Amino acid sequence: MLTVTAPDGVPEVREGDDLAALLLPVVDLADGDIVVVTSKVVSKAEGRVVDGDREEWITAETVRSVARRGATRIVRNRLGLTMAAAGVDASNVARGAVVLLPLDPDASAARLRAAIAERTGRNVGVIVTDTAGRAWREGQTDIAVGAAGVVVLESFEGRLDEHGNELAVTAPAVADEIASVAELAQGKLGGRPFAVVRGRADLVLDPGDDGPGAGALIRPDGGDLFGYGAREAVLRALVRHPADAAPFGAPVTSDELVELLTWFGVDARAAGDVVRCAGDQPELIEILAFVHGWTVDPVPDGTDLRLSVVSP
Structure with missing residues (x-):
């Protein structure tokens, strides 16, 4: 019992x-x-228990912003927890103070x-x-x-x-x-x-x-399938900052990447641990590669693009 x-x-x-x-x-x-x-x-x-502005303390306790809708911020905090307001609490405490x-x-x-x-x-x-x-x-x-x-x-x-x-x-x-x-x-x-x-x-x-x-x-960054909110994931993919890659998860296989590129109309083929594809849609290819753990390498002939897995 x-x-x-x-x-x-x-x-x-x-x-x-x-x-x-x-x-x-x-x-x-x-x-x-x-x-x-x-x-x-x-x-x-x-x-x-600390004095100060709650929003400033949320920012201080935040490692990575996951999603924001109006005043609500969902973040990954310094403990690795993904939660609203980084766990900063302004209830049951004197006015003007917050609890971390x-x-x-x-x-x-x-x-x-x-x-x-x-x-x-x-x-x-x-x-x-x-x-x-x-x-x-x-x-x-x-x-x-x-x-x-x-x-x-x-x-x-x-x-x-x-x-x-x-x-x-x-x-x-x-x-x-x-x-x-x-x-x-x-x-x-x-x-x-x-x-x-x-x-x-x-x-x-x-x-x-x-x-x-x-x-x-706590799942590791990139292991929870939801590293960003729906809107934020699109924005991060467009910017493609290297620091934003981890929350998108582990790299896909070369065959999976070829399947994705083909679905978007890109002529692609796997060659071992690399993927080669036509270079007529470079922006699209870079975005798809980035969010799936791959990167676009320069190719001397300037026609095809060569993609390789990002090193951990």
């Missing part, structure tokens, strides 16, 4: 506060429990886990959460942005269902699922920054093993 408890009675968290000291008086922990804590109180305790995400949420989770173990002898997992939207779906849900001592991806690779079919979903993001169920108990306005999830001790790692952390849930 899975139970989730989000205790009342936690005071306002301020810089320098000891989160374990705030948590332990209001919970009764057991081995195998998973402690869930919001990133906001972690940030407050770690001094990540922890510098290293996995490390924050590990410190809290170690403090709990030292003071109680209990072996628990810890998950640090934040709220994020989802592509194609309205509303938001909580996700794991930091984790220690807990499995974040539960592997089902190679398992069969009762009919002998191999399971298609091989790695449920259990850390995100735990973050979401904890938020149901915590609520957004309940003043309950902690939750304890009990009933999945199988997900808690051995003492001293903090695991890969929530960072393991």
Whole structure:
């Protein structure tokens, strides 16, 4: 049976506060429990509340802009997370100040886990959460942005269902699922920054093993198929700045590139690890090559174009 408890009675968290000291008086922990804590109180305790303009802080926390519609900015932030406003939050904080995400949420989770173990002898997992939207779906849900001592991806690779079919979903993001169920108990306005999830001790790692952390849930740049918004992808392809190539993903094969060029009416042919094609549409060919991980090389005879895979 899975139970989730989000205790009342936690005071306002301020810089320098000891989160374990705030948590332990209001919970009764057991081995195998998973402690869930919001990133906001972690940030407050770690001094990540800053003064200044929210838009300027969003820019400062942004590594790459993914999409923008009006005032809404979806960005990839310094932690590798793709989320609205880079995770910069102006709620539940004094006017004129904003809360930034922890510098290293996995490390924050590990410190809290170690403090709990030292003071109680209990072996628990810890998950640090934040709220994020989802592509194609309205509303938001909580996700794991930091984790220690807990499995974040539960592997089902190679398992069969009762009919002998191999399971298609091989790695449920259990850390995100735990973050979401904890938020149901915590609520957004309940003043309950902690939750304890009990009933999945199988997900808690051995003492001293903090695991890969929530960072393991982040796909590498270019690995998520949606490196830019729909409009932004077109603009980036037209500009073709080398720094923008990675979010378009891994290069296609020479045969796949020939198929794409042919679909656009380009006379193209593969020759091993290069592609040669007629040079009468150079702009189009350069765009198609760029977004598929290839580049156009100069050819001395000036008639055909030679395309080769971009080196990693």
